[in-house]
């Protein structure tokens with residue numbers, strides 16, 4: 556049996572500094588209605604909803620959303636299967652894409668469409684925030700079996716899990732997620748392609764969609780960005 560990636564996602568990606576950053580930002584801004592685009596298993600959506608906010612979690616992967624619904628059901632979260640066009644107009648004062656979800660939009664057209672949908676979904680003055688890996692920090696060079704190997708205990712036995720970069724053609728990077736069940740010997744390999752946009756490209760895309768960038772950080776401690784910061788963390792407001 557291959558690794559159930561959606562079921563293992565929370566163990567591989569625990570609630571961490573990134574989610575705490577976004578939750579603190581929502582608190583500071585007094586956000587009351589939030590959208591989490593690319594919500595995955597919904598850990599951040601649930602954290603955002605836990606302070607009495609109305610929350611919408613949108614994701615096109617039915618397996619991820621199934622885990623989200625099972626683990627984080629509740630009347631306060633509206634889970635929606637699909638893409639950014641599932642967000643209602645003028646429905647939120649805070650929108651977020653976490654877990655590097657912003658990098659899944661490989662081509663500029665789909666990225667622009669997502670930003671336009673989030674612009675439409677936010678009230679004027681509402682906040683959009685997300686992070687993207689800084690291409691200058693070359694994260695893909697660290698995606699090797701040696702650096703990323705984890706062994707997970709699953710109902711089907713212990714499964715080794717790791718990433719390997721397949722090719723780099725900036726701004727796109729392809730990487731494989733490989734698994735090996737140590738009991739059955741079964742292996743699997745899945746390829747994903749991510750976009751590594753740099754800071755100026757991200758800011759231009761936001762401005763083109765009608766946002767103004769208010770803050771930029773290079774890490775989750777809100778350090779100003781440096782040329783080789785690992786993250787590009789952006790906070791933007793919807794212009795009227």
Ligand SMILES: C[S@@+](CC[C@H](N)C(=O)[O-])C[C@H]1O[C@@H](n2cnc3c(N)ncnc32)[C@H](O)[C@@H]1O
Pocket residue numbers: 568592593594595596597599613614615616619637638639652653654655656659660
């Ligand atoms: C790395 S996960 C991040 C999940 C979650 N936001 C987190 O912080 O852990 C990226 C998510 O983006 C979703 N995704 C992929 N393509 C998408 C698209 N076009 N629009 C919105 N979400 C997408 C995937 O299904 C996946 O759940």
